[in-house]
Amino acid sequence: MLKTVSSIGVPVEKRIIVALDFSLAKVALNLIDSLDPKLCRLKVGKELYTACGPQLLRQIQDRGFEVFLDLKFHDIPNTVAKAVNVAGNMGVWMLNVHASGGRAMMEAAREALLEFGSQRPKLIAVTVLTSLAQIDLKQVGIDCSPEKQVSKLAFLTRDAGLDGVVCSAAETHLLRAQLPEEFCLVTPGIRRASDAIGDQKRVVGPAEAIRSGSNYLVVGRPITEADSPLDALLEFNSVLASVS
Ligand code: C5P
Numbered sequence: 001m002l003k004t005v006s007s008i009g010v011p012v013e014k015r016i017i018v019a020l021d022f023s024l025a026k027v028a029l030n031l032i033d034s035l036d037p038k039l040c041r042l043k044v045g046k047e048l049y050t051a052c053g054p055q056l057l058r059q060i061q062d063r064g065f066e067v068f069l070d071l072k073f074h075d076i077p078n079t080v081a082k083a084v085n086v087a088g089n090m091g092v093w094m095l096n097v098h099a100s101g102g103r104a105m106m107e108a109a110r111e112a113l114l115e116f117g118s119q120r121p122k123l124i125a126v127t128v129l130t131s132l133a134q135i136d137l138k139q140v141g142i143d144c145s146p147e148k149q150v151s152k153l154a155f156l157t158r159d160a161g162l163d164g165v166v167c168s169a170a171e172t173h174l175l176r177a178q179l180p181e182e183f184c185l186v187t188p189g190i191r192r193a194s195d196a197i198g199d200q201k202r203v204v205g206p207a208e209a210i211r212s213g214s215n216y217l218v219v220g221r222p223i224t225e226a227d228s229p230l231d232a233l234l235e236f237n238s239v240l241a242s243v244s
Helices: 025-032 046-062 077-089 103-111 114-119 134-139 146-159 169-178 206-211 229-243
Strands: 016-019 041-045 067-073 094-098 122-126 164-166 184-187 216-219
Touching: 016 229, 025 046, 041 046, 046 067, 067 077, 077 094, 077 103, 077 114, 094 103, 103 122, 103 146, 122 146, 122 184, 134 146, 146 164, 146 169, 169 184, 169 206, 206 216, 206 229, 216 229
Parallel strands: 016 041, 016 216, 041 067, 067 094, 094 122, 122 164, 164 184, 184 216
Antiparallel strands: none
């Protein structure tokens, strides 16, 4: 039987965030019309937002879905704060910035959401993009391992008062051991044993991700490209219910 609340208080059926990696509004809407806002949240990233903007965001919200606006803001504090405030006004559930934008930028982003009180969106940060290996970091002047840099930026994010970080499955365990339970970890790269890996390099199963400390799982193609996206979502949720 599906439990409704996990041990950390997040409804089990809402720990999946389905990534809408599309450029056409009608494709995105077709997909979400086959899903249920009681069972998942949705992620709108740069592709869909650049193509369809706030209008589509409103259409998605009008259907009852909560949205993670994944635009990874990174700019001077004033500019990021203003963009974050606009996102707050659009009523998104979660949004993100790059932790490498610095503590002042993250604090400005957090302060820009204070006016929304208890309704404010969750604000999380990207630490090190999983596409960057040690050599890539060296090329931009960062002389430590990706793991060390992830850890450093996750602590900076916590110190700036943000709600959590996006982290790869490979990092979740380490971060969860160092950071409090209420600091949320949002993990992409999730695959069931039967799913195609696609372009992801390191993937983990949904149960393993939750066991290692993830709060929310970002899942794209295993749901969006399934014959029945709803059935795939239900399957993910029942796995989560069994481990939560
Ligand atoms: O289709 P798939 O499940 O691989 O989609 C994963 C989603 O998570 C995509 O929107 C991708 O951009 C995002 N993501 C990721 N790896 C990261 C950060 C975000 O796959 N490190």
